[in-house]
Amino acid sequence: MTRKLIVELVGTFFLVLTIGQVVIDPGAGTLAPLAIGGVLMAMIFAGGHISGAHYNPAVTLAVFLRRRATAAELGGYWGAQIVGAALATAVVRSLKNVAAVTPLDPPTGAAFLAEFLFTFALVYVVLNVATARGNEGNSHYGLAIAFTVVAGAYAVGGISGGAFNPAVAIGLVLLGIVPGGSLWIYLAANLLAGAAAALLFNALDLGDDKPTSATAEEQRGLRPPGEPA
C-alpha cells in the first residue's frame, strides 16, 4: 500500500506541476494540452503496474465502484492525490508569478456540463482500456487516457479550464486559476461523472466479467462469430 500511495503522489505531483507551469504566463500557449497529456501519459505508463495510475479521485471512485479497489484504497488514493497536487502548487509558486494570474470565471451551468461530459469520457476510457478483460496486456492504455484529456482541453478548456479531475481542480484553486467559490462545480461534476461512467460500465458488463460473452477477437471482428481460434 505504501508504494501505491507514493506512486499516486508522484504522478499527481508531476501532472499538476506541468499544468501550473504551462498554463500560467509565460506558458506553452496553444500547445499546453499536449504537454499536459504528455506527462499524464508518461506517468500512467510508469505507474500503472504498481498503483493502476489513477492520479484522479474521480478515476479512483470509478475503480472502486467497478470493484477493483477497496474502500481503504479509495481513501488513501484520494489523500495521496490531493497531497501531490498541493505540493506541486508550492513548486509552481516558487517558479511563477502566481500573484499575476487572472482567475477564470467559469459559467456554472456550462462549466458543470463541460466537466461532467469529458470526465465521463475520461473514466469510460480508463475503465475500458485498463480494467476490461478484452484489453488485457495492451500497450495503448496511457495513450488513450492522455488523449482524452488533450481532446477535452481543446474542446472545453475555454469554458471550465479543463480539469476533469478533483485533485487538479484543487490545484487550480490553490494557484488562483479557478476561484475557490467555483470549486464545488468541479468536485460535483467530476465525481458524478466518474460514478455515472462506472455504473454504465458495470450495467453493460463492458469488462466482460461474465463468462458467457463472446471472445474479444470475435468482437473486434478478427474472427467470424463462433469460429474457433
Add this chain to the structure above:
Amino acid sequence: MTRKLIVELVGTFFLVLTIGQVVIDPGAGTLAPLAIGGVLMAMIFAGGHISGAHYNPAVTLAVFLRRRATAAELGGYWGAQIVGAALATAVVRSLKNVAAVTPLDPPTGAAFLAEFLFTFALVYVVLNVATARGNEGNSHYGLAIAFTVVAGAYAVGGISGGAFNPAVAIGLVLLGIVPGGSLWIYLAANLLAGAAAALLFNALDLGDDKPTSATAEEQRGLRPPGEPA
C-alpha cells in the same frame, strides 16, 4: 447487441462533440485536427473490444462487405452512429453560438475527390489494422486510424472540411458548418470510398484469410521467406 450499439453511440457522440467544439469559434485553431484525432483514438481503444469501434457508417459498410458484420449490425450501427452525432450537436448548440457560424461552400468536384480519397485511406487502414490476421493483438490500431484522420484534416480540410464519415457530415450540417444542400457529396463520397476500400481489401486478400499465404513474419521481413519460425 445492445451494448455494441451503446458503445457506438457513445463514441460517435464524443467524436462529434469534440469536432463541434474545436471547429466553431472560439475553437482550437490549427490544433483542431489533433483534438479530433485524439478523441477518436481514445474512443477506438476504449470501444474496440466491444463493438469494433467504427463510429462511422462508411467503416461499418466496409466491415459488412468484408463479412465481419451482419446486415442487422449494419443497420443498428448506422442508427446508433447518427443518433450519437445528433445528440452531440444539441450539446454543442448549448455551449457555442452556432448562429454565428459561417458555412463552408464546398466545391462539388474537389470536395467529392477529397472526401473519397481520405475516406478510402481511412477504411483501408481500419480493415488492415483491425481485421487482418497479420495484425492480430496489436496495440497500434487506434493510433493508425486516428492519424489518418489527422493527416486528412490537414491535407484537405480546407476543401471539404474533412468529414470522411457520413455521421460526422450529418453533424456538420446540423451545426450549420456544411450546407444541407451539400450533404449528398459527403454521403456518396464516403460510402463509395468505404465500399471501394473493402472490395480492394477482399480482392487482394489483405486479411490473409486464405491459408496458403506466407506468414506475417515473412511478409514483414522478420524472417527470410520459407525459413521456419
Add this chain to the structure above:
Amino acid sequence: MTRKLIVELVGTFFLVLTIGQVVIDPGAGTLAPLAIGGVLMAMIFAGGHISGAHYNPAVTLAVFLRRRATAAELGGYWGAQIVGAALATAVVRSLKNVAAVTPLDPPTGAAFLAEFLFTFALVYVVLNVATARGNEGNSHYGLAIAFTVVAGAYAVGGISGGAFNPAVAIGLVLLGIVPGGSLWIYLAANLLAGAAAALLFNALDLGDDKPTSATAEEQRGLRPPGEPA
C-alpha cells in the same frame, strides 16, 4: 507479389498526396510535418503485414542489403513507389494551384548533408524496429519510423525540404517544389544513406541474426546478464 506492389503504391500515393497538400499554400503551416508523419505512420501500420511498408526506395535498398528482400522485389518496389508518387502529384495538381509554387533552392552541400543524415537515421530506425529479432511483434514500429521523419522535417526542412526518400523527391520535383536540377542531390544522398545504414546494421549484427548474442531482455536491462528467463 502483386498485392505487395499495390500496397507499396497505395502507401506512397497517400504519403506524397499529403505532402503536396500540406506543403503547398494554403497548407498546414508549422504543423505540416505532423500531418506527413501521421499518414506515414498509418500506412506503415496498415501495410506492414503485407509488403513491409517501405514506401521509400532508400528503405527498400537497405532491406535488400540486409537480405530481407530479393532483387526482383527491389525493382518492383521501386517502380510501385515511383508510380504511386507520380499519381499523387496528379491529384495535387487538380486540387492546388501548383503554378504558383515558389521552388526551393537547396544549397548543394548542406542539402546533401541534411538528406544524408536524416535518411540514415530513418533507415537505421526502420531496420531496427521492423527487422531485428529483439523487436519482433512490437506495436511501435510505425510510431518510431514516422517520428524520425517528423523530427527530420523540423530539423532540416528549411535546408532541403526534408524528403529523406527518393520517391518523395521525385514527387517534389513534379510539383515544382524542388527544381529538377537538384534531384540528383536527393537520389544520391538518400540511397547512399540507406546503404550506409544497412552496412552498419549488418556489420554490428543489430538484427541479432547470430545465435550467440545475449537475449533481448538481457540487453534491455530487464534481466541481469546470464540469469535465466
Add this chain to the structure above:
Amino acid sequence: MTRKLIVELVGTFFLVLTIGQVVIDPGAGTLAPLAIGGVLMAMIFAGGHISGAHYNPAVTLAVFLRRRATAAELGGYWGAQIVGAALATAVVRSLKNVAAVTPLDPPTGAAFLAEFLFTFALVYVVLNVATARGNEGNSHYGLAIAFTVVAGAYAVGGISGGAFNPAVAIGLVLLGIVPGGSLWIYLAANLLAGAAAALLFNALDLGDDKPTSATAEEQRGLRPPGEPA
C-alpha cells in the same frame, strides 16, 4: 560492448543534432519540443534491444544504481554519449550560424530545481517502463520516455532550456546556448536527480524484483487480488 557503445553514440548524436537544429534560429518555434521528443522516441525504440537506449548519463547512472549496468558500462556509455553529443554540435555548426546565438542566462536556483525535478521524472519513468518486471514486453516505453521530455520542455524550458541530460547540457554549452559557467548546474542537478530516482525505485522495489509481490495484473486492477489468472 562495441555495438552497445555505437548505438549509444548514434542515438545521442541524433538527439543533440535535432536539438541544435530546432532550437537555433530559424528553428521549429513552439513545436521544437515535439521534434526533440520525436527523435528521442525513435532512437529509443530503435536502440533499446541493443544498449537499453539511454542516450543520457543520468539514465545510465540510475540503471547502474538499479544494478542493471556494470561499472564498465557506466564509463563506456558516458564516453559514447558525450562523443555523440560533441559530434552533433560540429554538424550543427556547419548548418547554422552558431555565432548569432544569444545564450540563456539560467537563474541558478530555479534552473537547478527545474532540471532536478524533470530529470527525476524522466529517470523514474525510464526505470519503470524499461526495467520493471510488470512492464516486460511492452511497446510503449519510448512513448512514455519521450513525452516526459516533451512535457518538461514546455513546463520549464523557459527557465533552464530543458536539458534533463548532462550530454545534452554539454552540447548546449558547445553551441553557445548555455554559458559554460552554468554547466555545473545541469551536471549536478541531472546526476543527483538520476540517483534520487534510482534510490526511490530500489527502496520501494518498483521493479518487483522480490518474488512475494502481487502480480502485475492484480496491481493494474485487471483481476481482483488473489484470483487466479
